[in-house]
Amino acid sequence: MFKRVTLFRFFNFPVKADASWIFLSILIFWTLVNNFFPARYPGHNLETYQVMGAVTLAGVIISIIAHEVAHAIIAEYYHMPIESITLFIFGGVAEMKGEPSHPKGEFLMAVAGPAMSALLGIFFWASENVYMMKYGAADAGSQVLEYLGDLNMLIAAFNMVPAFPLDGGRALRAAIWHYKNNLVLATRIASGLGANFAYLLIGYAVYKICWHNNMVQGMWYGLFGYFVYGAGLYAVRQTESRSLLSSEKVTRFMHDHIVSVSPDLTITDLVDGYFYKHYQKLFPVVDRDRLVGIITLQAVLLIDRHKWGFLHVASVMQPLTETNTIDPDTSAAGALELMQKQGRDSLLVTRDGKFMGVIALRDLFAYLSITMKVDRDRPVMTSRGADGR
Ligand SMILES: [Zn+2]
Numbered sequence: 001m002f003k004r005v006t007l008f009r010f011f012n013f014p015v016k017a018d019a020s021w022i023f024l025s026i027l028i029f030w031t032l033v034n035n036f037f038p039a040r041y042p043g044h045n046l047e048t049y050q051v052m053g054a055v056t057l058a059g060v061i062i063s064i065i066a067h068e069v070a071h072a073i074i075a076e077y078y079h080m081p082i083e084s085i086t087l088f089i090f091g092g093v094a095e096m097k098g099e100p101s102h103p104k105g106e107f108l109m110a111v112a113g114p115a116m117s118a119l120l121g122i123f124f125w126a127s128e129n130v131y132m133m134k135y136g137a138a139d140a141g142s143q144v145l146e147y148l149g150d151l152n153m154l155i156a157a158f159n160m161v162p163a164f165p166l167d168g169g170r171a172l173r174a175a176i177w178h179y180k181n182n183l184v185l186a187t188r189i190a191s192g193l194g195a196n197f198a199y200l201l202i203g204y205a206v207y208k209i210c211w212h213n214n215m216v217q218g219m220w221y222g223l224f225g226y227f228v229y230g231a232g233l234y235a236v237r238q239t240e241s242r243s244l245l246s247s248e249k250v251t252r253f254m255h256d257h258i259v260s261v262s263p264d265l266t267i268t269d270l271v272d273g274y275f276y277k278h279y280q281k282l283f284p285v286v287d288r289d290r291l292v293g294i295i296t297l298q299a300v301l302l303i304d305r306h307k308w309g310f311l312h313v314a315s316v317m318q319p320l321t322e323t324n325t326i327d328p329d330t331s332a333a334g335a336l337e338l339m340q341k342q343g344r345d346s347l348l349v350t351r352d353g354k355f356m357g358v359i360a361l362r363d364l365f366a367y368l369s370i371t372m373k374v375d376r377d378r379p380v381m382t383s384r385g386a387d388g389r
Pocket of ligand 1: 113159167
């Protein structure tokens with residue numbers, strides 16, 4: 001939704017910041033300098049509060065990055081590659097490249113963040129004590145350290161609330177997944193708790209706005225509740241689709257009555273003789289029984305129409321790569337993932353360079369939509385293909 005900027009790279013993944021993070025930073029700084037610090041630590045002048053606010057903001061940013069890096073290190077250790085760490089308005093998120101592969105890795109990855117925050121909390125509290133012995137409790141430095149200690153402990157505690165997609169909810173999902181051996185059921189339970197937590201947050205937001213007239217906090221809690229609810233819903237859909245499709249092979253959805261074209265054809269002949277005649281949006285290009293490429297209507301439409309008469313399919317087709325072909329024995333979940341990642345609506349099914357058929361995104365969606373409607377009222381444990389494995 002917002003533009004992301006890469007701040008720096010850590011190991012092999014980038015640490016990015018979403019533009020919404022600027023609002024959060026300003027909100028934190030403004031609240032600390034004007035409300036929080038003067039109320040909790042009276043007796044300083046405005047400049048001191050501003051310096052305290054700036055140092056604290058830097059501490060908050062470092063604390064959040066450390067929390068996410070802890071998630072990322074454990075994920076990498078368990079071979080669940082991390083796409084990126086992104087700072088956004090609700091803190092940070094470590095995005096994985098795929099779904100978690102096993103419950104143990106997911107559980108340890110989830111608790112690593114809060115564990116890091118708790119360690120940081122202890123570190124800041126210990127530093128505060130050392131600092132206090134030297135400069136006293138009324139010193140701005142002691143107060144900033146105390147605040148950062150409290151905040152990290154609060155981050156650790158809040159994230160362990162068992163409401164998906166918070167860390168505690170992820171840990172709970174992994175535990176249920178482990179004991180019931182069913183990722184879909186686990187995701188439904190954890191997201192259900194997440195939804196209840198979201199209602200609580202939204203209720204609290206209404207209370208803050210109506211009774212305390214605190215628009216800023218109210219809006220923040222409301223948005224956060226909305227985010228928790230939406231993320232839970234998305235996770236349930238995603239795991240259900242994956243689970244349903246993982247027990248089916250590409251062959252089940254493959255269309256094999258596909259007309260192929262020769263690389264020597266001109267684009268005019270291709271359009272008139274094939275696109276208009278067979279209503280396919282793509283054609284495999286076959287040269288003497290050998291599959292050599294793929295030509296799509298999309299690619300044809302990008303060519304200047306005056307050139308259609310003398311340009312040949314061979315010069316316009318796309319070569320076969322791992323991003324536009326798939327093996328017939330791959331699971332349909334793998335095909336869905338590849339299409340979503342590549343932004344394609346179909347893939348060529350090939351084996352050993354031989355063309356076998358086409359698999360289309362709309363068929364996968366139609367299958368999911370029908371299966372989910374039919375299976376909606378059946379218990380999860382017995383529903384077809386719903387076992388997470
Ligand atoms: Zn976390």
